[in-house]
Amino acid sequence: xxxxxxxxxxxxxxxxxxxxxxxxxxxxxxxxxxxxxxxxxxxxxxxxxxxxxxxxxxxxxxxxxxxxxxxxxxxxxxxxxxxxxxxxxxxxxxxxxxxxxxxxxxxxxxxxxxxxxxxxxxxxxxxxxxxxxxxxxxxxxxxxxxxxxxxxxxxxxxxxxxxxxxxxxxxxxxxxxxxxxxxxxxxxxxxxxxxxxxxxxxxxxxxxxxxxxxxxxxxxxxxxxxxxxxxxxxxxxxxxxxxxxxxxxxxxxxx
Numbered sequence: 001x002x003x004x005x006x007x008x009x010x011x012x013x014x015x016x017x018x019x020x021x022x023x024x025x026x027x028x029x030x031x032x033x034x035x036x037x038x039x040x041x042x043x044x045x046x047x048x049x050x051x052x053x054x055x056x057x058x059x060x061x062x063x064x065x066x067x068x069x070x071x072x073x074x075x076x077x078x079x080x081x082x083x084x085x086x087x088x089x090x091x092x093x094x095x096x097x098x099x100x101x102x103x104x105x106x107x108x109x110x111x112x113x114x115x116x117x118x119x120x121x122x123x124x125x126x127x128x129x130x131x132x133x134x135x136x137x138x139x140x141x142x143x144x145x146x147x148x149x150x151x152x153x154x155x156x157x158x159x160x161x162x163x164x165x166x167x168x169x170x171x172x173x174x175x176x177x178x179x180x181x182x183x184x185x186x187x188x189x190x191x192x193x194x195x196x197x198x199x200x201x202x203x204x205x206x207x208x209x210x211x212x213x214x215x216x217x218x219x220x221x222x223x224x225x226x227x228x229x230x231x232x233x234x235x236x237x238x239x240x241x242x243x244x245x246x247x248x249x250x251x252x253x254x255x
Contacts, residue, residue: 068250072241081228083160095175106176136191136205148192156197161227182217201236212244220251
């Protein structure tokens with residue numbers, strides 16, 4: 001299971017991520033003013049409603065509370081580079097491995113970590129029941145088969161931005177990054193496939209409440225993996241940062 005790593009201050013009109021409900025009692029006491037209890041999903045798939053005030057919640061998929069680099073400053077830290085997709089193949093990134101040998105691959109680890117209502121876990125980590133909140137489109141889901149695990153920075157975009165120079169082991173680490181809360185997120189298949197391999201200059205989550213969090217998570221992932229941005233992506237991120245003055249970015253460089 002992934003460790004808790006706070007990265008954001010509360011965002012307007014956002015919903016707390018289910019993963020934060022797993023934080024220890026001691027940590028909850030320490031960050032009471034920045035964290036909120038997880039919301040419980042309805043039993044049927046339907047648009048989710050915000051469960052906290054505009055000034056006291058963080059969007060699902062992003063750790064709540066803490067402090068870090070203002071988003072506009074973090075964007076400025078990203079190096080510019082020319083993108084090239086030459087030689088890219090999705091199979092260059094070996095993903096959904098069972099890194100810790102517990103029977104649950106990366107996809108299932110994320111599903112278990114992000115569940116609003118805990119699913120039943122059977123043989124070979126088979127998952128039944130449970131519920132999830134897709135923060136891209138504010139949809140509640142009760143069937144794990146309707147969820148994709150999205151790479152915050154898509155594999156093709158990572159390739160364009162520097163991963164083409166990595167060896168196979170490093171690309172596998174990237175594709176299965178459970179060391180950061182922001183790298184992988186469970187969202188509706190519809191929203192993930194709408195995003196595809198596009199960057200923030202070409203696609204943003206349809207839920208307005210998710211966009212500041214999404215920008216912060218995107219920037220944090222690129223900083224974590226030392227990936228570049230192109231000029232169009234930079235302009236889009238700068239525009240987003242201007243509209244998200246209270247958003248901060250916190251990250252750890254990947255080992």
